[in-house]
Amino acid sequence: xxxxxxVVIGVGIGIGKIGGSAMEAIARQPxxxxxxxxxMLIAAALIEGIGFAALFAVS
Amino acid sequence: MRTKITVKTITLxxxxxxxxxxxxxxxxxxxxKSEIKEYIQHHLKDSYDFSLFSxxxxxxxxxxxxxxxxxxxxxxxxxxxxxxxxxxxxxxxxAGGDYYKLYHSKIYKTDAAxxxxxxxxxxxxxxxxxxxxxxxxxxxxIITGLLMFFLFRGLARxxxxxxxxxxxxxxxxxxxxxxxxxDIAIPNIGEKKHMKYMPFLLTVFFFIWFLxxxxxxxxxxxxxxxxxVTASLAILTFLLTNLTGTSDYWKHIFDPLGDSMPWYxxxxxxxxxxxxxxxxxxxxxxSLLIRLYANMQAxxxxxxxxxxxxxxxxxxxxxxxxxxxxxxxSLIEILVALLQAYIFTMLSALYFGxxxxxxxHAEDHDGEVQHL
Numbered sequence: 524x525x526x527x528x529x530v531v532i533g534v535g536i537g538i539g540k541i542g543g544s545a546m547e548a549i550a551r552q553p554x555x556x557x558x559x560x561x562x563m564l565i566a567a568a569l570i571e572g573i574g575f576a577a578l579f580a581v582s
Numbered sequence: 583m584r585t586k587i588t589v590k591t592i593t594l595x596x597x598x599x600x601x602x603x604x605x606x607x608x609x610x611x612x613x614x615k616s617e618i619k620e621y622i623q624h625h626l627k628d629s630y631d632f633s634l635f636s637x638x639x640x641x642x643x644x645x646x647x648x649x650x651x652x653x654x655x656x657x658x659x660x661x662x663x664x665x666x667x668x669x670x671x672x673x674x675x676x677a678g679g680d681y682y683k684l685y686h687s688k689i690y691k692t693d694a695a696x697x698x699x700x701x702x703x704x705x706x707x708x709x710x711x712x713x714x715x716x717x718x719x720x721x722x723x724i725i726t727g728l729l730m731f732f733l734f735r736g737l738a739r740x741x742x743x744x745x746x747x748x749x750x751x752x753x754x755x756x757x758x759x760x761x762x763x764x765d766i767a768i769p770n771i772g773e774k775k776h777m778k779y780m781p782f783l784l785t786v787f788f789f790i791w792f793l794x795x796x797x798x799x800x801x802x803x804x805x806x807x808x809x810x811v812t813a814s815l816a817i818l819t820f821l822l823t824n825l826t827g828t829s830d831y832w833k834h835i836f837d838p839l840g841d842s843m844p845w846y847x848x849x850x851x852x853x854x855x856x857x858x859x860x861x862x863x864x865x866x867x868x869s870l871l872i873r874l875y876a877n878m879q880a881x882x883x884x885x886x887x888x889x890x891x892x893x894x895x896x897x898x899x900x901x902x903x904x905x906x907x908x909x910x911x912s913l914i915e916i917l918v919a920l921l922q923a924y925i926f927t928m929l930s931a932l933y934f935g936x937x938x939x940x941x942x943h944a945e946d947h948d949g950e951v952q953h954l
Binding site for chain 2: 564565575
């Protein structure tokens with residue numbers, strides 16, 4: 524159970540960093556908004572997948 | 583005019599949310615918390631009848647509103663009977679001389695008295711017959727399939743009659759289809775080969791999206807939150823990726839370094855690299871199936887738990903709080919329904935892109951990370 528919490532914290536930090544970096548990238552190059560968003564969503568989804576896998580392993 | 587439509591939409595949404603709240607209003611005596619937990623677990627599972635809601639009348643009888651569905655079993659011959667024979671798990675169904683009992687939403691073969699034997703870990707040891715029943719999820723899948731078939735066939739015909747201009751509901755779907763082609767398929771698979779994969783991508787996108795949206799209606803279905811359904815979708819992606827893989831795709835897996843090294847230097851590296859690449863073939867669709875399943879399952883659990891708060895608080899504060907939270911989460915779930923369909927399609931397209939790549943295509947992506 525503690526492990527599940529740790530995993531969720533890790534996933535939260537990871538997705539937060541991706542979101543933050545994507546924001547910075549968009550602010551720097553607003554014209555490549557679409558590409559950055561796609562890459563961000565894919566990376567976020569992959570991390571999220573790990574988080575879910577860990578949660579299911581615990582429960 | 584526009585404000586009128588907005589007001590209508592919001593009213594409709596409110597109605598939907600309140601209906602969902604009604605659907606869970608199965609009160610009784612006893613421990614509220616464990617009852618809510620049981621109710622949520624029951625909702626997440628597939629069921630043999632399409633029941634919308636149930637209540638206990640003044641005489642203390644359980645009344646169920648809904649329709650029974652056919653149960654089809656293969657157990658020394660085909661056995662077909664209506665799920666109303668189970669009376670929602672309260673009685674034993676008899677078919678062709680054998681007796682079946684519903685236990686925790688699964689069918690077990692029993693004797694006439696309906697005894698269930700357990701092993702040490704309290705798992706039933708009774709025989710489970712092969713089950714091909716038309717369950718609630720199967721009904722929803724068939725309905726969605728028919729809906730998509732008639733909707734998109736109608737759209738295709740209206741395009742033909744109308745000189746290639748979208749009409750009616752086509753004006754809503756055209757940008758989505760174009761988005762999938764221009765922003766998902768072409769960048770990932772490439773200009774040349776994307777048309778080969780477009781039918782699958784469009785079908786899987788709309789199928790997942792529609793089923794996710796049906797999961798938010800008061801029908802109380804949870805199709806995409808079912809491991810078997812998402813696994814089938816992921817297996818289709820897996821088969822398509824590997825059956826259409828070019829020789830360059832297989833070379834990437836079994837000879838990723840190519841001519842950049844002499845063969846004797848490759849051996850120690852390949853002992854590690856090839857197993858990782860081969861595992862990757864299976865992990866990619868596996869992550870697809872877990873992601874969709876877990877997201878939809880988690881969304882349903884959160885929504886139902888928030889509605890359950892109403893029955894735990896039992897004060898004037900509880901209902902508005904639980905309603906407000908459930909409403910907000912419902913709106914987020916509408917977004918998640920679309921997002922998960924998009925991610926599944928997007929990642930499928932990415933994997934097809936790996937499978938379809940030829941060598942010259944791989945070269946202009948030089949330096950990019952090609953393996954996930």
